[in-house]
Amino acid sequence: MGQKVEVGFGAYVADETVIGNNVKIGPHTLILSGSIIRDRCIIGGHCTIGHPPKIDLQKVDFSATSPKVKDLVIKDSATRIGENSIIRSGSAIYKHVMIGKKIRTGHNVLIREHTRIGNNCVIGTQAVLDGYIEIGNKSMIQSQCYIAQSVRIGSGVFIAPGCMFFDNKKIVLGEGLNGATIEDYVRIGGGAKILPGITIGKYALIGAGSVVTRSVASKAIVYGAPAEVKRFQEDREIKNYVNSVMDWQ
Amino acid sequence: MGQKVEVGFGAYVADETVIGNNVKIGPHTLILSGSIIRDRCIIGGHCTIGHPPKIDLQKVDFSATSPKVKDLVIKDSATRIGENSIIRSGSAIYKHVMIGKKIRTGHNVLIREHTRIGNNCVIGTQAVLDGYIEIGNKSMIQSQCYIAQSVRIGSGVFIAPGCMFFDNKKIVLGEGLNGATIEDYVRIGGGAKILPGITIGKYALIGAGSVVTRSVASKAIVYGAPAEVKRFQEDREIKNYVNSVMDWQ
Amino acid sequence: MGQKVEVGFGAYVADETVIGNNVKIGPHTLILSGSIIRDRCIIGGHCTIGHPPKIDLQKVDFSATSPKVKDLVIKDSATRIGENSIIRSGSAIYKHVMIGKKIRTGHNVLIREHTRIGNNCVIGTQAVLDGYIEIGNKSMIQSQCYIAQSVRIGSGVFIAPGCMFFDNKKIVLGEGLNGATIEDYVRIGGGAKILPGITIGKYALIGAGSVVTRSVASKAIVYGAPAEVKRFQEDREIKNYVNSVMDWQ
Numbered sequence: 001m002g003q004k005v006e007v008g009f010g011a012y013v014a015d016e017t018v019i020g021n022n023v024k025i026g027p028h029t030l031i032l033s034g035s036i037i038r039d040r041c042i043i044g045g046h047c048t049i050g051h052p053p054k055i056d057l058q059k060v061d062f063s064a065t066s067p068k069v070k071d072l073v074i075k076d077s078a079t080r081i082g083e084n085s086i087i088r089s090g091s092a093i094y095k096h097v098m099i100g101k102k103i104r105t106g107h108n109v110l111i112r113e114h115t116r117i118g119n120n121c122v123i124g125t126q127a128v129l130d131g132y133i134e135i136g137n138k139s140m141i142q143s144q145c146y147i148a149q150s151v152r153i154g155s156g157v158f159i160a161p162g163c164m165f166f167d168n169k170k171i172v173l174g175e176g177l178n179g180a181t182i183e184d185y186v187r188i189g190g191g192a193k194i195l196p197g198i199t200i201g202k203y204a205l206i207g208a209g210s211v212v213t214r215s216v217a218s219k220a221i222v223y224g225a226p227a228e229v230k231r232f233q234e235d236r237e238i239k240n241y242v243n244s245v246m247d248w249q
Numbered sequence: 250m251g252q253k254v255e256v257g258f259g260a261y262v263a264d265e266t267v268i269g270n271n272v273k274i275g276p277h278t279l280i281l282s283g284s285i286i287r288d289r290c291i292i293g294g295h296c297t298i299g300h301p302p303k304i305d306l307q308k309v310d311f312s313a314t315s316p317k318v319k320d321l322v323i324k325d326s327a328t329r330i331g332e333n334s335i336i337r338s339g340s341a342i343y344k345h346v347m348i349g350k351k352i353r354t355g356h357n358v359l360i361r362e363h364t365r366i367g368n369n370c371v372i373g374t375q376a377v378l379d380g381y382i383e384i385g386n387k388s389m390i391q392s393q394c395y396i397a398q399s400v401r402i403g404s405g406v407f408i409a410p411g412c413m414f415f416d417n418k419k420i421v422l423g424e425g426l427n428g429a430t431i432e433d434y435v436r437i438g439g440g441a442k443i444l445p446g447i448t449i450g451k452y453a454l455i456g457a458g459s460v461v462t463r464s465v466a467s468k469a470i471v472y473g474a475p476a477e478v479k480r481f482q483e484d485r486e487i488k489n490y491v492n493s494v495m496d497w498q
Numbered sequence: 499m500g501q502k503v504e505v506g507f508g509a510y511v512a513d514e515t516v517i518g519n520n521v522k523i524g525p526h527t528l529i530l531s532g533s534i535i536r537d538r539c540i541i542g543g544h545c546t547i548g549h550p551p552k553i554d555l556q557k558v559d560f561s562a563t564s565p566k567v568k569d570l571v572i573k574d575s576a577t578r579i580g581e582n583s584i585i586r587s588g589s590a591i592y593k594h595v596m597i598g599k600k601i602r603t604g605h606n607v608l609i610r611e612h613t614r615i616g617n618n619c620v621i622g623t624q625a626v627l628d629g630y631i632e633i634g635n636k637s638m639i640q641s642q643c644y645i646a647q648s649v650r651i652g653s654g655v656f657i658a659p660g661c662m663f664f665d666n667k668k669i670v671l672g673e674g675l676n677g678a679t680i681e682d683y684v685r686i687g688g689g690a691k692i693l694p695g696i697t698i699g700k701y702a703l704i705g706a707g708s709v710v711t712r713s714v715a716s717k718a719i720v721y722g723a724p725a726e727v728k729r730f731q732e733d734r735e736i737k738n739y740v741n742s743v744m745d746w747q
Contacts, residue, residue: 009510010526012258012276027510028259028277028526028544030294042555045528045546046277046588048294048338057291057335058353086555089546089590090295090606092338092356104556107590107608108339108624110356110374125608125626126357128374128392128410140671143626144644144662146393146410146439158669161626161644162662162691164393164411166439166457171407173389173493190644190664191691191709193411193440193458208664209691209709209723211440211458211474225458225474225709225723244671261507261525277508277526279543295526297543297587306540306584307602339544341587341605357588359605359623375606377623377641377659395642395659395688413642413660415688415706420656422638422742442660442689442707460689460707460723474707474723 008045017050026089034095035079044089044107050079051094053113054131064114068150068177069132074098074114082119094131106143120248124161132177136184138245148196151179156245160190160208169196183218185242192227203238257294266299275338283344284328293338293356299328300343302362303380313363317399317426318381323347323363331368343380355392369497373410381426385433387494397445400428405494409439409457418445432467434491441476452487506543515548524587532593533577542587542605548577549592551611552629562612566648566675567630572596572612580617592629604641618746622659630675634682636743646694649677654743658688658706667694681716683740690725701736 002020007013008027017031020039025031029043032050043049055061063069074096081087082101090108093099097111100118106125114132117123121135124143129135133147136155141147145159148167153159159182168176178197182188186200189208194200198215206212207223216222219232251269256262257276266280269288274280278292281299292298304310312318323345331350336342339357346360349367355374363381366372370384373392378384382396385404390396394408397416402408408431417425427446431437435449438457443449447464455461456472465471468481500518505511506525515529518537523529527541530548541547553559561567572594579585580599588606591597595609598616604623612630615621619633622641627633631645634653639645643657646665651657657680666674676695680686684698687706692698696713704710705721714720717730 009528010259010277010508027528028295028508030258030276046295046339046526046544051338089549090339090357090544090588108357108375108588108606125628126375126393126606126624130374130392143628144393144624144642148410158671160664160666160669161646164440166409168409171409171436171438171454172490173407173497175493187669189669191662195457205669208693241670244673248671259508259526277544279507279525295544295588300587339588339606357606357624375624375642379623379641393642397659413689415658417658420658420685420687420703421739422656422746424742444706 002039014050020083032079034077035081037081038083038085038101040083041081041085041087043087044091046090047087048092049081049087051092053077053095063132063149063177066150066177069114072114072116072132072134072150072152074116088125100137118155133179138248142190148176148179150177151182153182154184154186154202156185156242157182158187158241158245160188160192162191163188163194164192165194167196185238185245187241189223203233203241205233251288263299269332281328283326284330286330287332287334287350289332290330290334290336292336293340295339296336297341298330298336300341302326302344311423312381312398312426315399315426318363321363321365321381321383321399321401323365337374349386367404382428387497391439397425397428399426400431402431403433403435403451405434405491406431407436407490407494409437409441411440412437412443413441414443415445434487434494436490438472452482452490454482500537512548518581530577530593532575533579535579536581536583536599538581539579539583539585541585542589544588545585546590547579547585549590551575551593561630561647561675564648564675567612570612570614570630570632570648570650572614586623598635616653631677636746640688646674646677648675649680651680652682652684652700654683654740655680656685656739656743658686658690660689661686661692662690663692664694683736683743685739687721701731701739703731 006024010028013031014033016033018036026045029047035050085103088107094113096113105123112131118137122140132149135153139157142161146164167179181199183202188206192210201218210227211225213226255273259277262280263282265282267285275294278296284299334352337356343362345362354372361380367386371389381398384402388406391410395413416428430448432451437455450467459476460474462475504522508526511529512531514531516534524543527545533548583601586605592611594611603621610629616635620638630647633651637655640659644662665677679697681700686704690708699716708725709723711724
């Protein structure tokens with residue numbers, strides 16, 4: 001336990017944890033064993049950090065043995081949260097999770113086992129990261145998004161509220177785990193649905209409410225249900241967006 | 250109170266409850282009067298079991314007197330959770346609820362009054378079951394789904410994340426409560442919207458992102474907005490799905 | 499602290515609060531400083547009332563200086579909840595919020611800073627009101643809706659479950675905050691998406707699952723993706739809806 005740690009009313013901090021300096025832990029929050037929370041983090045009230053993974057509760061986790069997620073498995077069972085991060089109230093973060101510096105979440109966020117998130121990301125209120133997921137740096141996943149297992153998201157990606165990524169094309173149990181790949185600097189408008197197995201190329205822009213059923217070429221603007229290419233972005237438009245990500249604090 | 254019951258830090262268990270053997274109750278969870286939790290259940294932290302129904306809080310519940318839900322009313326005010334079930338953190342389950350054996354929920358699930366769920370079902374994170382609902386056995390309702398009042402869901406049904414079922418066609422207050430009927434072994438892709446009053450026939454498959462405005466024939470594959478029939482499934486395809494449900498643990 | 503206030507197991511009430519008579523505060527709920535809760539309110543368990551705003555946690559809030567929300571800023575930092583309101587379990591309500599009489603919320607609702615809500619409104623389970631928002635009287639925002647910053651919603655508006663309102667047309671950071679304006683007595687079907695900057699005229703009706711990309715004329719019925727005008731409502735239809743709102747308790 002670091003120096004100047006504030007532990008709120010009714011909070012619980014297990015013994016086998018590492019808590020940095022100047023960390024604030026909100027009321028009624030549970031910091032379970034194996035949690036490693038770095039300096040100056042703020043954890044809101046009613047959170048659970050270090051939640052046990054599915055395999056501990058149900059004795060089985062078929063996802064863990066799928067070849068599609070082999071590279072996404074995090075063997076270390078710790079829950080690591082980098083310095084200067086803010087986790088808002090009601091959020092649950094599992095074991096086998098690595099989160100970089102300066103993440104900021106909304107409320108009631110769920111981040112399940114085998115999720116790796118880079119630095120300076122935002123995860124919005126009620127977003128569900130369902131495990132076996134990789135997210136780069138400076139990406140925003142806004143409120144009420146659903147990210148299925150085996151989805152990979154690059155850096156500088158902007159995902160507006162209510163977007164959903166699915167992993168199971170045939171909707172047959174046990175044939176899932178084929179989530180989309182989202183390359184760097186992609187922008188996705190609100191409420192878009194991204195079907196399994198596709199790739200959205202670098203800098204592409206997806207319109208709000210689209211249903212994206214096929215892979216999208218780099219720099220394309222697509223929208224509709226099913227989404228179709230409307231045009232390709234000019235370098236000026238892309239630069240405008242990339243600069244806005246660079247400037248972003 | 251059964252044998253070997255574990256009650257977590259800051260949890261509350263009311264007197265008028267039945268708790269089976271080997272039950273685990275998570276930290277800060279509230280088990281209110283009238284809860285009946287059978288052997289070997291695991292209730293996560295920050296849950297509320299036995300939440301009072303609308304009529305207790307607001308003194309009125311117009312739904313209760315609608316002829317459309319007469320058969321769905323559960324007179325017994327208990328909250329019954331069958332053996333070997335797992336309720337994950339932050340979930341709220343109301344009184345007048347009957348849940349079978351081996352249910353597994355995600356986090357922050359809401360199950361309101363007059364909901365009946367069979368055995369071996371999954372209810373995903375943030376799914377809302379808004380009361381006066383019936384669900385069969387071995388059905389999966391995945392994360393962030395919304396199930397309106399008066400919806401009936403059969404057995405072996407697979408509902409992918411973010412699907413929504415509505416109950417009020419004219420969007421006039423007091424003229425609602427006409428939810429859809431989903432027959433056995435139906436599969437519904439992610440983010441689909443099911444309008445009021447329709448029936449989705451046995452084995453039908455609804456594509457992701459569809460808006461289903463009319464009833465769907467048995468075995469049909471439909472998608473789009475509005476959803477249209479693309480073809481009918483062959484017996485082989487149906488058998489493949491049914492077998493996957495049978496094998497499912 | 500008023501008379502006959504009930505404070506639940508494990509709840510916390512800060513000193514600098516005003517609690518009216520006959521208020522009930524649920525177990526494990528946090529009433530933080532600056533909360534003003536009027537007579538006969540019921541606050542469920544696991545709630546946070548008076549949550550600190552973004553500027554307190556992150557030292558910066560770009561929204562606050564946007565000219566688009568100048569009229570929506572609430573200088574008073576209090577969290578005001580009018581008499582006879584019901585806030586259900588797991589909800590978080592920020593500072594700089596003014597809520598009228600007889601509001602009823604579902605569970606896990608989020609109401610962020612600089613939100614003003616009139617009397618007799620309903621805010622459904624998991625609805626997210628993301629701040630800098632104005633809502634009139636007798637409006638219903640049902641479960642799982644997302645209301646972006648700078649959205650203005652009139653009186654007698656009915657918004658079915660899962661509707662989403664966005665604020666950022668170009669999906670460029672810092673160019674957001676251009677939410678829609680929803681005039682009085684508008685009805686919006688489930689899962690509709692309302693794009694930034696548009697106005698939905700008085701009495702208009704939006705079909706379920708629509709993607710509304712342009713402003714909608716008063717009394718129009720629109721649906722589809724993108725939504726198109728199908729016809730205009732007759733006075734009889736409008737009167738039927740308006741009367742249902744008047745009758746609504």
